[in-house]
Structure formats: C-alpha cells, structure tokens
Amino acid sequence: MRHLTAIFLIMIIAMASSCKFFKEKKLFGKKDRMMAEWQARQDSIRVADSIKHVNDSLLVIENVRLDSMRMAEERQLELESRYNIIVGSFITPEYAEACAEDYRNRGYDAKIIQKENSRFSLVSAESHESVRRAISRVTQFQDTVEMESWIYVRR
Numbered sequence: 179m180r181h182l183t184a185i186f187l188i189m190i191i192a193m194a195s196s197c198k199f200f201k202e203k204k205l206f207g208k209k210d211r212m213m214a215e216w217q218a219r220q221d222s223i224r225v226a227d228s229i230k231h232v233n234d235s236l237l238v239i240e241n242v243r244l245d246s247m248r249m250a251e252e253r254q255l256e257l258e259s260r261y262n263i264i265v266g267s268f269i270t271p272e273y274a275e276a277c278a279e280d281y282r283n284r285g286y287d288a289k290i291i292q293k294e295n296s297r298f299s300l301v302s303a304e305s306h307e308s309v310r311r312a313i314s315r316v317t318q319f320q321d322t323v324e325m326e327s328w329i330y331v332r333r
Contacts, residue, residue, distance in 0.1 A: 261312035262302035262330045263319055274299035300330055
C-alpha cells in the first residue's frame with residue numbers, strides 16, 4: 179500500500195509539473211492574460227510618458243530659439259543707425275521696394291523701414307549715428323538728389 183501511494187504521488191507530481199497540463203486545465207491562464215494586459219498597459223504608459231517628455235523638450239528648445247531670434251532682432255535694431263534720411267514713404271510695399279531698388283542702383287545704401295504703429299514703409303537712402311552728420315547730409319541731399327527728403331529718428 180505504501181508503494182502504491184508513493185507511485186500515485188509521483189504520478190501526480192509528474193503530471194502537475196507539465197506546462198501542458200496547466201494550460202489544458204486553465205488553472206493559471208487567466209492570471210497570465212491579466213498580467214500580460216497589465217504589462218501592455220504599463221508599456222503604453224511608458225511610451226506616452228516618453229513622447230510627452232520629448233514634446234516638452236522640443237517646446238523648450240523652440241522657445242529658446244524664438245527668444246534668441248527676438249533678442250538678435252532687438253540687438254540688430256539697436257546697432258542700426260538712429261538717424262535716417264528718408265526719400266519716400268509708401269503704403270504699398272511693392273512701391274517702397276521699387277524706390278529702394280532705384281536708390282540702390284544710384285549707389286546708396288537704401289533700406290526699407292517699417293514704421294511702428296503705421297502701415298507706412300519708409301525708404302531710407304542713408305543712415306547716420308550722429309545728428310549733425312545727418313543734418314548736413316540731408317541738406318546736401320535736398321539740394322542735389324531729393325528735394326523732399328527728411329530725417330527720421332529711430333528710438
């Protein structure tokens with residue numbers, strides 16, 4: 179009887195240790211599926227967090243880039259000459275560009291200045307740092323090139 183019980187016990191252990199046995203009986207299959215679903219959810223949460231982190235980093239980089247561009251534009255405006263000899267003022271940008279091109283062809287360093295809080299584009303033939311130099315040049319300009327030229331002071 180002892181041998182029969184031992185043999186029976188060995189057979190049960192041998193059958194119970196088979197993965198096929200457990201899968202057929204579906205003793206642990208439900209928990210495995212739940213665990214797989216939970217791991218899939220955790221993976222998707224990790225991916226979403228990674229994407230959010232990358233998007234946040236890209237947003238920070240873009241903001242820094244825009245700030246540096248804005249600061250460079252402000253610096254450029256500071257470096258540009260303050261006193262400009264204006265030879266034309268136009269609402270239509272194409273006319274301003276044509277006038278500036280005409281003065282460039284004459285040998286002047288013509289620029290188009292967009293006036294703040296206005297629709298007008300000003301065409302500057304020359305620009306100077308000193309008010310004295312600008313006044314003397316505008317006087318010469320009025321005598322020889324454009325009678326209706328004037329000085330625009332950039333602030």
